[in-house]
Amino acid sequence: MFKVTIDNQQVDVEEGTTILQAARMIGGKVVPPAMCYYSKLRGSGGKCRTCLVKVAQSSAKDPRPMPKLVASCSTPVQDGMVVQNLTSPEVVEARKAIVEFLLLNHPLDCPVCDQAGECDLQDLSFRYGMEETGSEEDRREFPVTDIGDKIKLHMNRCILCYRCVYTADQLTDKRLHGVLYRGDVSEIGTFIQQAVTNNFSGNMIDVCPVGALTDKTFRFKSRVWFLNPMNAHRDCPSCSGNVTAWMFGNEIYRVTGRKNQYGELEEFICNECRFEKKDPGDWVIEGPRHIKRQSVISANHYERMKKQSVIKPIEGIMEDPE
Amino acid sequence: MGGKILLAGIEIPGIRGFDVYRANGGYAAVEKALREMTPAQVNAEVTRSGLRGRGGAGFPTGLKWSFLDRKSDKPRYLICNADESEPGTFKDRYLMHHLPHRLIEGLIISSFALGVKTCYIYIRGEFKYLVGVLEKAIAEAHHHGYLGEHILKTDFSLNIYVHPGAGAYICGEETALLESLEGKRGNPRIKPPFPAFKGLYGCPTVVNNVETLATVGPIIGMGGEEYSKLGKGKSTGTKLISACGNINNPGVYEIELGLPVEDFIYAPEYCNGIANDKYLKAVIPGGSSVPILPADLILSTAKGEKRLMSYESLSEGDFLTGTMLGSGGFIVFDEDACIVRNTWNLAHFYRHESCGQCSPCREGTGWMEKVLYKIEHGQGKMSDIDLLVRISKNIEGNTICPLGDAAAWPVASAIRHFRHEFEEHVLHPAEVLEKERRLSASFAV
């Protein structure tokens, strides 16, 4: 077991654990935000740089700090490592900068975006971002396209986290979906407009942290915060059948997988459950789903978490609304 | 003059072919290594020579080789990085074109030292004309028993393959290179794991620059000790410098490290002074990504010492008043050169070459380029100059691979040393544009 200290809190973890995983074991404010890492997708992480932290001491044996900030999602811990997240002003500054970069070409069309209210980029910007950008440049623009008949791609909103690429690669048997071109004109695309028809392709919508991939069977039907998320299940031949049904009264507006507190799916679900089963009679409704996140959907009508923070937040960082 | 080591024999007609190369002492080092030495001894000689990577970072080659996971039972690979795409750097192509067998010799000895049976030369796609040159050299070496099974009747076997890339600067970054070689999109990998443990196809791998590997032959030939006596301090041996810009004699030169920068610029056997009797304004000494220095700081350090062509001397004063030897792409600007225009040009390059994987580089390179474009074209504001500094700071150190730094440094250093020129562009755009128009018109004549 390795001893790791993150923002003055200690935890014992197995060798091979990353800093981010160790932080999640402690929980609360010491957990760096992760926009690209996704524990269920092999190879994900390292790209968005929102999870950068400072390693103030590399290990018990080598007490030197690491020269640069490191991506906590892809840096394994050492025994005796000391990490600073919010307790390092350098990290707070860098995170602000990363949010600015992520928003640089983002259209900020939240008022018409289906993801608003459950968007990781929105949450991130509220917590760590600046009030205005220094940029006066035009934002890059792409046409809106279809990925198959059930998924809409708004490339303008994409932050190129590659989660959907890993999903396509790891969940479907023949990947037709990837990143085209490079640099700031890179885009998510399917090979010569081919439809992604695999029965698990819909999970790309759930892993997408922003509104770049949305569910065509739900688009513009309702703001997410008007809906009640309910745990529901059915006997499904292809997946576990454990889903979240988003309801208004007796109607099911959409079906998604069940996400945990880090916005990650507990299980991937099949396209039939997601897109075809919109009749409440298809499902056994278990009851309301607790959404333990600080986003808009939980702000109004869902439980508040007990105050958990132990570290003193640095000035300028928003108080946790939880 | 340090005597030519790497380029020895380049003037001999026909040296590109095996017979002439062999007749002039070629492949003697291979015979010495394979017949008289153990792999460990070859490693030791390379370490003793003090050879440092010639691809840009200057990492000690012997030390890099010692990291290779020798416990793994997987095959090991040696990759020769011939992607050479950094603006201002054109030394590897010169070496491969004129002395292909020097490289093949180095690859054989290095593979022997590392226990490698398969070696790839990953070559920049635009160097199509060199693929044939290298493949011919490889075929000749095969024919004469220096490649293939049981080389020189020893237990050592080696095959070398040439793999052309598709023309992306980023594929010169060693892990992007590995991805590309595996047939994937050339995105740099997240490290750790490092190639020494998990490189090509997840196997232990060493990636070295063309010039680094080509130097291994001469080192074995003359002995590491002898080689280390050349040069100065921890900058041992000789280095290829590709010189370009406003000089009388652009070209590739082999210099003994430690040569004063002033001599390199003005001596008749090297750059031979600034063209058209103009004054020296600035130099980027190590390929486009290293900081630019104004004339006074490139000729002598802030402490007043003569600046030398060596790893240590060029970085004396860190980034505040120093720069880096980098890959040896020596770009010279005369009094008429517009630093803003040049910085914008480089920013354009890095924006175009960013793989787009990580947000600071993907977004930051584009942003810098747009702001620099505005300043260069007379639409800038004073605050844009500080904005550029802020963007470059926010990219630096926060990215997956060093391309982010490589994009940030030229911008930061140009503003550090030539802020007045940026201000001039903002305050008097009409005059500046007119001056540039006149200059480019005089070029056209």
Ligand SMILES: Cc1cc2nc3c(=O)[nH]c(=O)nc-3n(C[C@H](O)[C@H](O)[C@H](O)COP(=O)(O)O)c2cc1C
């Ligand atoms: C964006 C980028 C481009 C690079 N291009 C090259 C290249 O074209 N040739 C090269 O030898 N090294 C290049 N490098 C450096 C390699 O990653 C690697 O450090 C080098 O090949 C190691 O060889 P050496 O130790 O012999 O210098 C590049 C690095 C970066 C970050």
Ligand code: SF4
């Ligand atoms: S479409 Fe969504 S999941 Fe895919 S790369 Fe873009 S932001 Fe990430």
Ligand code: SF4
């Ligand atoms: S720094 Fe630039 S080139 Fe390197 S991985 Fe990140 S986006 Fe790609």
Ligand code: FES
């Ligand atoms: S979550 Fe670590 S870099 Fe994106």
